[in-house]
Amino acid sequence: MLRKVDKHSGIPAYIQIVNMIKAELLLGNLQKGAQLPTVRDLQNIFDVNINTVLKALEKLKAEGYIEAEQGVGYFIKRDVEIDQKIIETIRECVSKLKDDRIDFYTAMLIFEEVWKNG
């Protein structure tokens, strides 16, 4: 689900936008051929300047995820394959962590550290 960018996270807005759209692709919420909201709508959805939206779309285009049709819109270029088992693994983990009342940021810190120095 596309949502407002977090302007206090320290992570550049255009990176957050790229990440959100990639996540939609991975979860199958955006599939090949689907049309993205218009650039000006995305501007409102993410609550950023139009140039910031374009920077994100340009990156996604360069990576082959989307393509633009001048005067028409942006479209998803290809599906991103992902094993449903992986999503289920993550869902279960997130569920457990939320039960333990841990916040997202802390979870991410531990997740990254464990991943890189297991």
Next chain:
Amino acid sequence: MLRKVDKHSGIPAYIQIVNMIKAELLLGNLQKGAQLPTVRDLQNIFDVNINTVLKALEKLKAEGYIEAEQGVGYFIKRDVEIDQKIIETIRECVSKLKDDRIDFYTAMLIFEEVWKNG
């Protein structure tokens, strides 16, 4: 474990440094009273400019995690409590995901999206 900053991740270096040190605190690898490497050593460890190190340390100090002794060094101010069960949950999840050959970035994207729109 403190390691080089990823200069291509898009995430500001000083934020990465703050996150790495916080992760060490959460995992108990850095405990109350422990001394951090010197500012100039940290500069080499993270492979950034001294001002970038100071910016990160300043943030950690402002948040109460560390304190400075002029002419002596930086020290951990307090332990960060965290249920070991949480760490175990994350370890297991990471282990499963690595078995499935998924890369860190993709895992994080799904993790964040599932967390925020379960």
Next chain:
DNA sequence: AATACTGTTATATAATTATATAACACTATT
């Protein structure tokens, strides 16, 4: 006292990120 190690402050410079704003170009509808 001198030295070598700490943290601290300062200045200048550059690249990156983000905003505001305007105009242009293509497509589809009226």
Next chain:
DNA sequence: AATAGTGTTATATAATTATATAACAGTATT
């Protein structure tokens, strides 16, 4: 043909992030 909706390009401005470099100030050791 005119219009309204798309994407596209451009300019100016500001804040943030990061670097290089130098000097200063406190602490502990010799």
